[in-house]
Amino acid sequence: MKILDGKKISNDIKEEIAVEVAQMKERGEKVPHLAAVLVGNDGASLTYVGSKVRSCEKIGFESTLIHLPEETTEEELLKKVEELNANPDIDGYIVQLPLPKHINEEKVLMAVDPEKxxxxxxxxxxxxxxxxxxxxxxxxxxxxxxxxxxxxxxxEGKNVVVIGRSHIVGRPISILMSQKGEAANSTVTLTHSRTRNIEELTKQADIVVSALGVPKFLKESMIKEGAVIIDVGITRVPDETQKRGYYITGDVDFENVEKKASFITPVPGGVGPMTIAMLLKNTLLARARHNKKA
Amino acid sequence: MKILDGKKISNDIKEEIAVEVAQMKERGEKVPHLAAVLVGNDGASLTYVGSKVRSCEKIGFESTLIHLPEETTEEELLKKVEELNANPDIDGYIVQLPLPKHINEEKVLMAVDPEKxxxxxxxxxxxxxxxxxxxxxxxxxxxxxxxxxxxxxxxEGKNVVVIGRSHIVGRPISILMSQKGEAANSTVTLTHSRTRNIEELTKQADIVVSALGVPKFLKESMIKEGAVIIDVGITRVPDETQKRGYYITGDVDFENVEKKASFITPVPGGVGPMTIAMLLKNTLLARARHNKKA
Incomplete structure (x- = not known):
């Protein structure tokens, strides 16, 4: 069993990006600039956005946090999005989800300049x-x-079972892993709430990607010997013995599954930190693409 | 065993559309207008485009065929696309693929107004x-x-195996059937050239969608009793005994597979005619959406 150490790899990636940014600075070039828009005061969102901004600072990106009050109207938010689209200094930006219920998320995401x-x-x-x-x-x-x-x-040619058909994890990873290319060319089965025989499917899988959000859903009995286990679940379980009042757990019954798996991502320290690293990578790519066009 | 009669259903759909178009005319409304751009003289493409234009005429759509010579440059084609985008009379149009090799297909498809x-x-x-x-x-x-x-x-909840990961059939049908909704909510496995255990997978499938283009690839021994078989393969096999010099065959060994299947699409007369009917349906939708915006 080998840990897929997302914390380590994400740090490697951040260091690689930091080196590139330092070179940009030396050459007198503009460094990448990421902006984040946060509406309201959702606890988890504050944590995520804060962590994204801090990561930017560490690697030498410019960053801007735009924190708007919960009462912000859809119109006001769309105006802010237009400003960010028009601002040549901003290479990329994110609108932290979920948005307050009175704002149409789809409308806002459609307004974001695809190149940012x-x-x-x-x-x-x-x-x-x-x-x-x-x-x-x-x-x-x-x-x-x-x-x-x-x-x-x-x-390549491996059977992958993806659990969960969300727009941000299940659906895209099912597409990516079944395409041609590195870390891909797999035979992917996408499962979801209507799947009837989930255990039968996971038992045959060489690789399981679980993005369900149900703590300890994936048990040792559900996987085959030597399977690769990717745990994308991040659930906050209330726990008064913890300082912050909760602990973080994944979709996988790690303690037992790790004995049977060949590779496994821990939670925390697996896919989570990789997400931030790749957001930074995308911002670096955005800068490079804008440079090419300029 | 029951034939999924694409010829009959496509005729039903065309009749339904024709009724709507007749009503539009009665109300003095503009009827849908489909344009097709064909570059060069590829035999199959000429047949397909001709058939699309004839279908338009039959149901009361306006249609325009723009037949450009093989030597058309990319620039000239892009200019034609811009004209079609700008022409308010055209509700929707297609650029028949494949394009001659000196033209970048991706560039042309990206230039088409998404609303047309x-x-x-x-x-x-x-x-x-x-x-x-x-x-x-x-x-x-x-x-x-x-x-x-x-x-x-x-x-719902059925195991679907899709064979082939093309952009126009395999990939989109794998997405559509795994979404929520009617004729969907299935557990979909997308297979392709790197899949190692195709027969093992098709044997477990409640529904097989084959979009491979290999004549008689899917044999009786590869499916389970009562499976639903969708054959998207359309291969022209040269045959001098035929008037037109070839016959059309699908991916499925129909003669033997039909005995075991619960539903099956024939080739020709299955998915093929449905494709034209749905192109007309999309053109009708385009007209309705443009109307709403106007």
Missing amino acids: DVDGFHPVNFGKMALDMESFIPATPFGIMELLKRYKVDT | DVDGFHPVNFGKMALDMESFIPATPFGIMELLKRYKVDT
């Missing part, structure tokens, strides 16, 4: 990804692919 | 489809979905 859409959530980027064109790949599936690449996990 | 992209090949339409948003669905997978719906084939 470093989350890869705009349909044109999603479509380009699915059609094997250059695009921004959503950070979480991009992180999974990178982790598989760096550990040289053999994926 | 009735083939559903533009990445923004593909992305919207994958993200469960309103879009134009590529005609062939759209036709398969419609066929399944009209015959009330039970797909």
Whole structure:
């Protein structure tokens, strides 16, 4: 059993990016600039956005946090998005989800300039990804692919079972791993709430990617010997003995599954940190692409 | 065994559309107008485009065939595309593929106004489809979905194996059938050239969608009793005893497979005619959407 150490790999990636940024500075070039828009005061969102901004600072990116009050109207948010689209200093930006209920998320995501859409959530980027064109790949599936690449996990012709058909993880990773290329060329089965025989499927899988959000859903009995296990679940379980009042757990019953798996991602320290690293990578790519056009 | 009669269903759909068009005319409204751009003289392409134009005439659509010589430059074709985008009389249009080798297909498809992209090949339409948003669905997978719906084939929770990962059939049908909704909610496995255990997978499938282009690839021994078989393969096999010098065959060894299947599409007369019907349906949708905006 080998840990797919997302914390280590994400640090490697950040260091690689920091070196590139330092070279940019030496050459007198503009460094990448990431902006994040946060509406309201959701606890998890504050943590995520804060962590993204801090990562930018560490690697030498410029960053801007735009924190808007919960009462912000859709119109005001769309105006802010237009400003970010028009601002040549901003290479990429994210609108942290979820948005307050009175704002139409789809409308906002559609308004983001696809060339600054470093989350890869705009349909044109999603479509380009699915059609094997250059695009921004959503950070979480991009992180999974990178982790598989760096550990040289053999994926070609392997049976992959993806659990969960979300737009930001399950759907895109099912597409990416079944395409041609590195960390791909797999035979992918996408499962979801209507799947009837999930255990039968996971038992036959060489690789399982679980993005369900149900703590300890994937048990040792559900996987085959030597399987590769990617745990994308991040659930906060309330726990008063913890300082912050909760602990983080994944979809996988790690303690037991790790004995049977050949590779496994821990939670925390697996896919989570990779997501931030790949957001930074996308911002670096955005800068390079804008440079090329300028 | 029951034939999924694409010829009959496509005629039903065309009749339904013809009724709508007649009503539009009565109300003094503009009727849908489909244009087709054909570059060069590829035999199959000439047949397909001709058949699309004739279908338009039959149901009361306006149609325009733009036949350009093989030597047309990319620039000239892009100019034609711009004209079609700008022409308010054209509701939707297609650029018949393949294009001559000196023209960059991707560049041309990217230039088509997504709101007139009735083939559903533009990445923004593909992305919207994958993200469960309103879009134009590529005609062939759209036709398969419609066929399944009209015959009330039970797909929910069923295991579907798709053979082939092409951008116009395998990939989109794998996405559509694994989404929520009618003729969907299936557990879909997408297989391709690197898949190692294709027979093992098809044997477990409740529904097989074959879009490979290899005559008689799918044999009786590869499917389970009562499976639903969708044959998207259309191969022209040279045959001098035939008037036109070839015969058309699908991916499925029909004669033997039909004995074991619960539903099966014939070739010809299955998915093929559905493709044209759904192109017309998309053009009708385009007209309605433009009307709403006007």
